[in-house]
Amino acid sequence: MTKDRVAQWIRPEIQRLSAYRVADAADLIKLDAMENPYTWSPELIEAWLERLRQVSVNRYPDPQARSLKLRLRQYLALPEDMEMILGNGSDELIQMVLLAVAGPGRSVVAPEPTFVMYRQIAALLGLQYQGVALREDFSLDLPAMLQVIRERVPAVVFIAYPNNPTGNLFSAEELQAIIEASPGLVIVDEAYSVFAGETFMPRLEDYDHLLVMRTLSKIGLAGLRLGMLMGNPAWIKELEKVRLPYNINQLTQVSAEFALEQPGGLDEQARLICKARAQLQRALQQLPGIQVYPSDANFILFRTPPHQAEAIFTAIKERGVLIKNLSGQGGLLTDCLRVTVGTADENHAFLKALKAGQKN
Ligand code: PMP
16 A cells, blocks of 8 residues: 555655645735735846847756856945855745754754744754744743853754744844854844845854855745855855755746846835835734734734634635734744735725735
């Protein structure tokens, strides 16, 4: 029987996991995955297609993506003595880091709730994952973090800055204390930093066990899958051994470079999104029974009255808008929903659907 053979040979820790599920968004306004809502102008699309025409798809891509990396270094203002490794999305970089440190007795620490992929990848590699609960206002519980770091001696500490799904930026002083107390590697995941205007990039010079991670996914290029991990060359050199040679395909290399060359670049839309975020936040605050959390990212977390999250989520979806229901994760996220900031029209449609959903 196939089933028995699968059960015999697939590692038990993998059999216990569930595959990452992505909701089907067909025909829905998509405000569930922190994508940038803006598309390119027809002129820009033409220029991009012209560039793609020159690609030789019969050839492998540049395994080092040298030309793209030069552009990225400039865009990210990476200090000259620091190195960069690219991933097929930052998801793949998390996987590379954990592959490089995995081994008996090795552990990974992160505050919780946070981005689920840290736990998921740690679990499939047999690493011990220890989440440390955030306080009720989603700030770091620094004494608890420091204690777990002392006890577990983690190979890696992940801190999303700003955090997903809570949307807040942790205190920079507390984060610094965590970096200083950590015996292994600290990854500051800055997937949403353009919406916060804060970065630990300059601190790379101060801490040689700090790596900063970024992605192009939240600033308009989620479809390309490109993440960047930066820091001391000694770490990057080892991680390069884990990276598959052609992980960044040719179309992604050329397209990302093209996007970064555009005047105004990717950050202009981020400014529009921040403006829309403030409006959406104000509108949500006016709704009775809804508790809105402050956000430094391109999404907003809010709490419904007890036991209503599922019904409100479904009512919003029935009205054509897909957001994210986090209530099932329990703990601090009980009764919580998360909406990505979209265009003015999309945000309006969401608010209308939410108001109608509350009435039911
Ligand atoms: N880090 C955080 C904090 C995220 O929220 C996400 C996406 N949800 C990622 C990393 C993964 O991004 P990418 O698309 O680059 O894999």
